[in-house]
Amino acid sequence: MLTMEQFIQACRQRGLNVTYQRMLIYRVLSQRHDHPSAEEIYQQVRQEYPAISLATVYKTLETFAEHNLITKVTQLHDQARFDGETEPHHHLLCVHCKRIVDIRDERLNQLEIPESCRQEFQILGYRIQFEGICPECAARQSC
Amino acid sequence: MLTMEQFIQACRQRGLNVTYQRMLIYRVLSQRHDHPSAEEIYQQVRQEYPAISLATVYKTLETFAEHNLITKVTQLHDQARFDGETEPHHHLLCVHCKRIVDIRDERLNQLEIPESCRQEFQILGYRIQFEGICPECAARQSC
DNA sequence: TTGGATGCAAATACTTTGCACACGG
């Protein structure tokens, strides 16, 4: 989370033009803590700048995420993926090709649930997603 | 992961008709370990049963997931969600209303990466997603 | 001035729905 000054700096460092739209989108997103969708951000930005287009919001969020100014909570959102297994286990995702490998390790199933979770939510479980680059993608990149 | 006999049993227990399509879809999914999309399952099932429709695959996967015969890897896949924070932290998701709350706990950032992950993938990090039911949804349900 | 950013509309991708017919129990 950056201040507006830091944000402007960060854009310049990355060669991104600092536009009014980008500042609004960044401000709206960083002031919210519920991880909104593009549509929700669009609706909120529109209140201050009605001329903005939804396509700009999409493009801007994508650009920010590529430049590591924000993150996408849902990396695999573009299509649903299914798992024949219902027993607790974890996943390792290749951030390039989106391949998923199962991870089974008893120690990972014994995580202590933090107090902040238990506080109000009725906890059902948890999933750990490891992220990395698979050998095939690593080989392709280094060429 | 169930044998075909166990699967048929499990369907009966849940009051689900055992159809040829359902058996094929379950078999294809449980034999793969890459967590395919509906389209990929459709393409593979089609090789054995060309008359199947993509809509049936979608409906069937949804039904299976509701009855806990399979799981959806991507619960939030229906729309992308963004986070203004790029520093490592974790999430608590309400499985009903899809609300996301940030979880910060230093102990969660010190997980030991399992050997099976390191083996080949170049690991970039991990995210933990806790899942539960938020107070609002819990109140609504109990009525 | 100039390349990157925006806005609009059209296109695409994924998923869901309505309905007539088929089939499992």
Next chain:
DNA sequence: CCGTGTGCAAAGTATTTGCATCCAA
């Protein structure tokens, strides 16, 4: 036979793209 499941086509939703115009640097 009854009610659930299926297939098809159409509709719905989320997202991306092409392109003319605009604007930050």
